[in-house]
Amino acid sequence: MKRSRAQKPASTSVDLLALRECVEQFTSKTVVLLGDFVADEFQYGEISRVSREAPVLILKHRETKIVPGGGANAANNLASLGAHVLPVTAVGDDFAGDALIVQFRRQGVDISGIFRVKGWTTPTKSRFLAGWAHTVGQQVLRVDYEPKGPLPDVVRKKLQQRLSASLGHAHALAVSDYGFNIATPELVQQASAKRKSSLQVTLDARYRLHRYAKAGITSATPNEAELEAEHHTAIGQDTGELTRAGRETLSEMKLQSLLVTRGRHGVALFEPGDRFSQIPVSTWHTGDVLARAYVRWLEMQRSAAFVREQLTTLPDGPTRVPAGPLVANALVVCLIEGWRGEICHVATTDDQGRFARYKIVDPSFHNWMGLAMALRGQQISDFPLCNKSFNLSYCGHDL
Numbered sequence: 001m002k003r004s005r006a007q008k009p010a011s012t013s014v015d016l017l018a019l020r021e022c023v024e025q026f027t028s029k030t031v032v033l034l035g036d037f038v039a040d041e042f043q044y045g046e047i048s049r050v051s052r053e054a055p056v057l058i059l060k061h062r063e064t065k066i067v068p069g070g071g072a073n074a075a076n077n078l079a080s081l082g083a084h085v086l087p088v089t090a091v092g093d094d095f096a097g098d099a100l101i102v103q104f105r106r107q108g109v110d111i112s113g114i115f116r117v118k119g120w121t122t123p124t125k126s127r128f129l130a131g132w133a134h135t136v137g138q139q140v141l142r143v144d145y146e147p148k149g150p151l152p153d154v155v156r157k158k159l160q161q162r163l164s165a166s167l168g169h170a171h172a173l174a175v176s177d178y179g180f181n182i183a184t185p186e187l188v189q190q191a192s193a194k195r196k197s198s199l200q201v202t203l204d205a206r207y208r209l210h211r212y213a214k215a216g217i218t219s220a221t222p223n224e225a226e227l228e229a230e231h232h233t234a235i236g237q238d239t240g241e242l243t244r245a246g247r248e249t250l251s252e253m254k255l256q257s258l259l260v261t262r263g264r265h266g267v268a269l270f271e272p273g274d275r276f277s278q279i280p281v282s283t284w285h286t287g288d289v290l291a292r293a294y295v296r297w298l299e300m301q302r303s304a305a306f307v308r309e310q311l312t313t314l315p316d317g318p319t320r321v322p323a324g325p326l327v328a329n330a331l332v333v334c335l336i337e338g339w340r341g342e343i344c345h346v347a348t349t350d351d352q353g354r355f356a357r358y359k360i361v362d363p364s365f366h367n368w369m370g371l372a373m374a375l376r377g378q379q380i381s382d383f384p385l386c387n388k389s390f391n392l393s394y395c396g397h398d399l
Helices: 016-028 071-080 095-106 153-167 185-193 224-231 239-252 289-312 363-374 380-390
Strands: 030-035 037-050 057-070 084-092 114-117 124-131 138-145 172-177 200-205 257-261 267-271 275-279 331-338 341-349 355-361
Touching: 030 071, 030 153, 037 071, 037 084, 037 095, 057 071, 057 095, 057 124, 071 084, 071 095, 071 172, 084 095, 084 153, 095 114, 114 153, 153 185, 172 185, 224 239, 224 257, 239 257, 239 267, 239 275, 341 363, 363 380
Parallel strands: 030 084, 030 172, 037 124, 084 114, 172 200
Antiparallel strands: 037 057, 124 138, 257 267, 267 275, 331 341, 341 355
């Protein structure tokens, strides 16, 4: 009987120096964004009562927000990183399309490649969130608006011409295919073939990942469900199946890298030469106060493990000087600015140079007493308002 080959443990090591240099270079790069611009609409309402017509909530509308989604979100992120973004896309001649164009015009993004299409619908995900004042709204309904037909041929021709022109002086092409046929494998392949020099091409395709195999893609970022659909499999916690599917996609599409987002299981990175890395995230199966405290504890464990692994990758030289033993019978106080305020760390060592005591005091430790003082003599109904005004941590971790 043939014994199966043991899986190599996945690394979580990341070259932080290279990552920082990569982010700093965005300000000098021109990136073309070809893809489906989606409007993410959020309608907030206060719960008024339960309807007599049906067992549903009646919301009193408070405000509506529209933010970039889909390929528009990718363009927004690139602009926030300082890149010169050239969107190539189409939106409808409607309110959602207007909102997206206004958003990018305010950011100083070149909108000449965003074509308005009369009678076409800008893909919109409208979410309705219910709640009261000073509470976090909970999503109770989502309504999607999608185009009822394909783009006119004249608009597709404009997209092709603009894409070819924009790529002439671009450093990279980002493709966001959410299934609305703005980006297609054929369009990307034709545009890339016209360039004389090589081009970095990233792909986020929701439905047809492998159809881009001949389009010159260098990096792709599917989620786990999309990878499962391509390989007709179920991955779950099966690292072997994840590895098989990831390496097959990497090979078939001739990618330089494949990043698979896995929800609560983190992300998995595949690179040529059987290089495979996983970066986990910390989660818990409930959402109560205990769960929030436990997740913080898990994050500290993961952070400590990550730091230790990064230390092993440091090059020899001045950066790798041993820290040496702790000073015996010493007291150290360190103040760190957290998002709720000042966090105080106090450590003492014994006569052997080992930690004797380590205490962390966060802002909520002091301010819970302040909340108690503020509520003296008040109605219990005032507690939610005062509590949210103080915005204290129930689980006691402001780290």
